[in-house]
Amino acid sequence: MNIRDGTSINIPRKRLLVNCVVLVAALAACVALAFLKPPASALTERISPSFIEEAGDKYNETVYDYAVFNIARGKDLRIAAAETYIGIAGQVFSVDTGFMRPVADVLLWLPALLEGAKITVSLSIIAVFVGVFMSVFLALGKMSKFKPLSKACGAYIFFFRGTPLLMQLFFVYYGLPQISSALTINNKFLAAFIAFTLNSAAYCAEIIRAAIQSIDKGQFEASRTLGLTYAQTMRLIIIPQSIRRLIPPIANEFIMVLKDVSLVSIIALSDLTHMTRSISSSSNSVLVYIPAMIIYLIITAFFSFVFDRLEKRYSVYQ
Amino acid sequence: MALIRTENLYKSFGELDVLKDVNLVVEQGEVVCIIGPSGAGKSTLLRSLNQLEKITSGKIFIDEELFLHREKNSTVFRTASDIYKRLLLEMGMVFQSFNLFPHKTAFENVTLAPIHVKKMKKSEAEEIARELLGKVGLAEKADEYPSRLSGGQQQRLAIARALAMQPKIMLFDEPTSALDPELVGEVLGVMKDLAESGMTMLVVTHEMGFARDAASRVIFMCDGMMTEEGIPEKIFMEPENLRTKQFINSIL
Numbered sequence: 296m297n298i299r300d301g302t303s304i305n306i307p308r309k310r311l312l313v314n315c316v317v318l319v320a321a322l323a324a325c326v327a328l329a330f331l332k333p334p335a336s337a338l339t340e341r342i343s344p345s346f347i348e349e350a351g352d353k354y355n356e357t358v359y360d361y362a363v364f365n366i367a368r369g370k371d372l373r374i375a376a377a378e379t380y381i382g383i384a385g386q387v388f389s390v391d392t393g394f395m396r397p398v399a400d401v402l403l404w405l406p407a408l409l410e411g412a413k414i415t416v417s418l419s420i421i422a423v424f425v426g427v428f429m430s431v432f433l434a435l436g437k438m439s440k441f442k443p444l445s446k447a448c449g450a451y452i453f454f455f456r457g458t459p460l461l462m463q464l465f466f467v468y469y470g471l472p473q474i475s476s477a478l479t480i481n482n483k484f485l486a487a488f489i490a491f492t493l494n495s496a497a498y499c500a501e502i503i504r505a506a507i508q509s510i511d512k513g514q515f516e517a518s519r520t521l522g523l524t525y526a527q528t529m530r531l532i533i534i535p536q537s538i539r540r541l542i543p544p545i546a547n548e549f550i551m552v553l554k555d556v557s558l559v560s561i562i563a564l565s566d567l568t569h570m571t572r573s574i575s576s577s578s579n580s581v582l583v584y585i586p587a588m589i590i591y592l593i594i595t596a597f598f599s600f601v602f603d604r605l606e607k608r609y610s611v612y613q
Numbered sequence: 614m615a616l617i618r619t620e621n622l623y624k625s626f627g628e629l630d631v632l633k634d635v636n637l638v639v640e641q642g643e644v645v646c647i648i649g650p651s652g653a654g655k656s657t658l659l660r661s662l663n664q665l666e667k668i669t670s671g672k673i674f675i676d677e678e679l680f681l682h683r684e685k686n687s688t689v690f691r692t693a694s695d696i697y698k699r700l701l702l703e704m705g706m707v708f709q710s711f712n713l714f715p716h717k718t719a720f721e722n723v724t725l726a727p728i729h730v731k732k733m734k735k736s737e738a739e740e741i742a743r744e745l746l747g748k749v750g751l752a753e754k755a756d757e758y759p760s761r762l763s764g765g766q767q768q769r770l771a772i773a774r775a776l777a778m779q780p781k782i783m784l785f786d787e788p789t790s791a792l793d794p795e796l797v798g799e800v801l802g803v804m805k806d807l808a809e810s811g812m813t814m815l816v817v818t819h820e821m822g823f824a825r826d827a828a829s830r831v832i833f834m835c836d837g838m839m840t841e842e843g844i845p846e847k848i849f850m851e852p853e854n855l856r857t858k859q860f861i862n863s864i865l
């Protein structure tokens with residue numbers, strides 16, 4: 296009842312919106328700056344003539360994405376000297392000194408990190424989406440009066456909630472082929488998808504069951520006195536009312552999955568965390584964790600916002 | 614012709630015997646009010662009739678057809694499912710707590726069951742809904758969600774929703790108990806109109822004024838038994854049973 300006066304829930308909602316806007320604006324600014332490549336002549340003018348002179352024909356230039364330039368001179372493969380320049384907002388800066396180094400690093404890492412983020416987000420979305428679909432049947436099955444069905448669904452949920460996701464993932468990828476070679480899953484993404492879907496179906500089933508059971512008993516009774524069948528009652532009355540209550544816990548589950556996806560490192564699937572770790576070890580620096588965490592924050596803020604809007608849309612009748 | 618008849622109805626919740634040998638008859642066109650102290654089993658009786666509660670034993674006849682016959686721990690007779698559904702739908706129910714569908718508008722609350730259960734054409738169901746909403750004074754509120762209606766309006770909507778299935782008898786379980794006092798009148802008004810239009814009604818109520826004015830018969834229930842019944846004048850003016858007397862004195 297007290298949820299009805301909107302004021303108490305509007306405040307965090309607004310704050311969330313502000314956070315999202317700030318993050319998205321910051322990201323947009325970074326990307327815009329990074330893409331404003333200076334003209335090639337600006338770069339050549341910036342390089343000291345003595346550097347090129349000394350290099351003679353052993354001079355080479357690498358241009359990375361996001362306007363990072365690497366020039367080097369040396370004999371054969373041995374690099375005698377190298378300079379890195381970065382072009383931001385039409386200007387060319389030398390990176391070797393001062394605070395531009397980390398900026399250049401982030402720009403260098405960004406493509407790999409975004410590649411990883413793509414895996415993380417797509418795996419989370421399809422795993423939770425298919426998981427929610429499965430979980431509706433699991434939840435209804437567990438609530439069924441038909442004992443074998445309800446026991447089987449209960450056992451499924453018990454198993455997947457009661458064992459570590461890491462082991463489930465490991466087992467799907469490495470364990471199943473040992474049981475029978477027919478069960479081999481060569482695609483790492485597919486293996487991760489299967490493990491995460493099975494797991495989140497179990498969690499979502501409990502969420503859905505709780506939401507359905509939180510619906511007033513009177514709704515079932517009114518439906519029965521009007522002659523609705525059980526299936527009609529579920530489809531027309533109970534599930535539509537459950538959806539609004541489902542959205543916050545499902546959003547929670549989604550954000551948990553988003554972070555749990557980092558476990559796919561164990562089967563060497565290149566998600567955002569895996570990418571971050573390999574950049575960290577090859578660059579011998581932990582700085583890459585900062586942009587990686589910011590990407591995680593942007594993703595979670597974005598999805599919190601989306602789920603929030605969904606919840607609002609399903610609350611029109613409140 | 615009796616629309617509802619029970620024979621030796623018993624109902625217990627575990628050890629607790631809530632209905633003891635109830636023999637209820639409601640004739641066509643009658644308005645029967647059930648009064649009695651809280652916990653007497655009035656709600657349980659209504660809910661047993663339309664199968665919201667599973668009776669322990671006894672027989673229920675709806676519209677002179679045997680609907681259910683149970684003896685302790687075994688169902689002796691249950692009608693075929695199509696007949697079962699038809700007889701069940703001859704009873705409309707109005708709950709104390711309304712139990713409207715909160716995610717549907719007033720209009721959709723009324724059209725939902727006719728469309729999905731009776732497979733009525735949408736246009737036909739909508740026509741009936743418009744007529745019924747007008748009858749209960751909610752024509753203006755058709756597109757509102759129940760949460761935007763007052764308690765009295767919600768209960769009138771619940772009455773319209775039950776009537777949309779065109780039942781032969783309406784069961785009311787304390788329809789005004791959850792309402793603020795100033796809203797009771799509008800619901801009782803709709804119920805009186807309904808009674809005058811010839812609807813058969815079985816009403817559990819604490820509104821003695823309504824029982825006196827509108828009832829053709831009053832039943833006093835106590836401890837799971839129909840202790841006394843008769844025309845309102847008799848029950849309210851010269852009750853025979855001591856418990857009835859005490860109850861009437863305590864509330865008047």
Ligand SMILES: Nc1ncnc2c1ncn2[C@@H]1O[C@H](COP(=O)(O)OP(=O)(O)O)[C@@H](O)[C@H]1O
Nearest residue numbers: 626629631649650651652653654655656657658
């Ligand atoms: N679902 C139930 N489980 C156990 N006891 C119940 C249940 N429903 C009702 N009772 C008990 O049955 C008795 C009669 O209840 P009820 O029919 O609601 O009485 P009334 O409507 O006359 O106030 C009460 O003692 C109540 O506690």
Ligand SMILES: [Mg+2]
Nearest residue numbers: 655656657787
């Ligand atoms: Mg009651």
